[in-house]
Amino acid sequence: METKTNRLFFIDAMRAWAILMMLQGHFIDGLLDPIFRDRENIVFNIWLYFRGITAPVFFTVSGFIFTYLLIRVPQKGxxxxxxxxxxxxxxxxxLIGYLLRMNLFGFLSGNIYDSFYLVDVLHCIGLSILALIGVYxxxxxxxxxxxxLxxxxxxxxxxxxxPLYKQWSFxxxxxxxxxxxxxxxxxxxTIIPWLGYATLxxxxxILFTQFKNYRYLYPVAITLASFVGFTLILYSSDGFVYLHKLTGIELFKLIEMNNYLFIRLGDVFVVFAVFMLLRQFMMNKTVLKIGASTLSxxxxxxxxxxxxxxxLxxxxxxxxxxxxxxxxxxxxxxxxxxxxxxxxYHQHETEVKANISLGMNYTKNKGMELYSAGKQIFKEILVKVRLFLDRVFKPAK
Known part of the structure; x- marks a missing residue:
């Protein structure tokens, strides 16, 4: 069904899963008392590990969906x-990323707080989309x-x-x-290194588009994704240790000391494999609607x-x-x-946007009326002031 409709339902399901994991991750991380953040607790450790998977999957899926739509059309450039x-x-x-960090009370009082300029997920995904377009x-x-390539x-x-550029202060x-x-x-x-997941x-x-009609696309893709994923998770750190010993390049040692990017990359491959394997169960309408509503x-x-x-x-x-x-x-x-x-919101999106548009047009029309009335009053005041000044400073005969 996915090939005939040109729609990859498992990608929508991945996006739905990622946004739900982001919601619970932000909620628990922000509100859980630190006294319960016990690294010795296996349940907390499992939650913490899966929380770390969410952002890489979300960035990767965002890059996948945008590029998939970008290269499907016949027009170029x-x-x-x-x-x-x-x-x-x-x-x-x-724009939405900045608006969400705006404090209206501070803004109305003439203050823009430093937190307004901080960068979050939406900023990076927006910039990643622009970067993908630039590369294209x-x-x-x-x-x-x-x-x-x-x-x-x-x-x-x-x-x-x-490990090198994260030390730069910019x-x-x-x-x-x-x-x-x-x-x-x-x-x-930050856009670096998170752009890397979007470009991946x-x-x-592109691979899915190239081989979309290949008979064994999913068996091959699942096998390769599983192999690459588990290899990166289990052996990438040892691989960088070996490269450091072999070449003496200090960079490989620095990567191994904090090898979260390549391990998380392995997680992304494994998540792709799991969702491709279960793709026949990923066609629930509600799940697909959630996947299409991630921004909201x-x-x-x-x-x-x-x-x-x-x-508040x-x-x-x-x-x-x-x-x-x-x-x-x-x-x-x-x-x-x-x-x-x-x-x-999406169910009534057309009505909401229409009401907002009507409200904006009403405000605009009222604003123009007030502007015209104010302009006329201002002209009349100027005329009266000018007559008054003429009388006061009229040369004596």
Whole structure:
């Protein structure tokens, strides 16, 4: 069915799973009392490990979906309608990312707090989409293999050299720009190395497009993804130790000391394998709707949990103060509430946008009326002031 409809249902299901894991991860991490964060507890360790998988999967799937849609159309370069849509989408995500960090009370009083300039998931995904478009435009008119080769190269280079550039302060840049490259000021995510997962997703999507009609696509893809994934998880650290001993290059030792990128890359491969294996069970309409509503779900969860615009979120009142029983129950309710509100929004999206448009037009018309009335009053005042001045300073005869 996936081949005939050109839709990869397992990708939508992966996106739904990733956004739900992000919701519970943010909720539990933000509200669980530190006294219960016991690394000796096997349950907490399992939760912590799976929480670390969420972001790599989310970035990879985002890159996969955008690139998959980008290369499906026959038009090339700027003639591709997906280029314009992608640029618009990337800029929209950047704008929403900043809006979610805005404090309206501070803004109305003339203050923009430093947290407004911090970079989060939406900023990085928006910029990743723009980067994917840039790579596409640079390579698409050249040899066919250049686009996927450059995407894979970006992933490998960003992951290999992460121990070096993560030490840079980027102090020569304004903080608002430096926050995209360093966590020193408090950014949660940075474009490097996280762009690497998005470019990897783009590379995956090209492979799926190239072999979409291959009879054994899924058996081969599942086998390869499983093999590569478990190899990276279990043996990548030892591999870098061996490379360091073999070459003496210090970089390989630095990678092994904090080898989270390649291990998480292995996790991504394994997650892809699992969802491809279970793809026949991934066609539930609600799951697919959740996968298509990730942006709305993310925005709603940010407002409820972190108090975007007002600062009155759950994080403010229950920050690191809840016990496991309450926080787990709360996380489930939180996922259900955010998902329900997002699906309800999409159900009435046309009506909501129409009402917003009417409201904006009404405001605009009223504003123009007030402007015209004010302009006329201002003219009349000027005329009266001028007559008054003429009388006061009229030369005596």
């Amino acid at each position: 700027f003639d591709n309608p997906r280029v314009k849509k992608g640029i618009k989408r990337g800029l929209q995500l950047l 435009l640079l390579t698409i008119q050249k040899k066919k293999y250049l686009f996927p 450059l995407l894979l190269s970006i992933t490998i280079l960003l992951f290999l050299f992460e 102090s020569f840049l304004p903080d608002a720009i430096a926050n995209y490259f360093t966590k020193a000021n408090g950014s949660v995510f 997703g783009g590379f995956f999507s 779900i993310y925005v709603i969860h940010f407002i409820i949990l972190y108090g975007s615009f007002t600062g 979120g759950l994080y403010r009142f229950f920050n690191h103060s809840l016990n496991p029983m309450i926080v787990i129950s709360g996380a489930i309710l939180f996922m259900v509430a955010c998902t329900y509100l997002a699906l309800k």
